[in-house]
């Protein structure tokens with residue numbers, strides 16, 4: 001009998017918070033799209049996303065995308081089945097179980113809905129959510145609390161359908177290196193291996209293997225974490241098969257040291273035998 005606590009939303013057995021500071025190491029651009037069109041005679045402005053007070057933000061949805069795609073690479077390297085979560089490429093659709101799942105929900109057959117969702121979704125669908133199902137982890141919007149904005153003029157190529165490619169100048173606004181944002185994620189009912197998976201993704205970002213935002217090929221989007229704090233409350237493990245090495249419930253340390261101290265969680269992920277999705 002599988003323990004479905006990880007994917008249950010009707011009870012909270014464990015809450016996990018990971019928070020800290022994000023330090024910007026190279027120009028960072030989380031954009032809002034272009035204003036001013038692509039008229040070659042004028043310079044379009046490509047501004048950074050800001051909140052109502054004009055403070056640069058990295059939306060939680062952007063974090064979710066970064067974590068999901070970075071995680072996909074990690075899982076594929078371990079030969080663990082994972083969907084991209086983009087467009088129609090998501091597990092319930094790929095396994096043709098979306099309608100069965102919806103029927104089970106409609107008929108209030110919760111056990112069957114849990115069984116279908118457990119058996120026919122990957123770790124990314126369970127953690128980050130999928131069509132009509134919210135994930136087990138939530139990313140808060142990151143706000144800059146120390147920042148400078150810069151601009152750089154770049155050549156953009158616009159391809160309007162049926163017309164030749166046109167080149168236009170775009171003034172790209174970015175957040176300067178040295179700027180700082182807050183960072184926070186909250187997980188519900190996460191097994192230790194899932195926490196280890198999230199930490200493995202964070203370490204890849206911290207170590208510079210994953211860039212965030214736009215213009216990555218120009219060297220934008222390198223960041224690292226500082227002042228990190230992991231806090232688990234509630235149950236020590238989730239599910240019968242969750243690995244329960246003696247994992248500390250609270251770890252507070254600087255960036256590099258933090259990732260040393262959370263190694264037992266990352267080992268729990270490395271040693272986890274992930275049995276879903278079934279084939």
Ligand SMILES: [Zn+2]
Nearest residue numbers: 083091122125
């Ligand atoms: Zn999936």
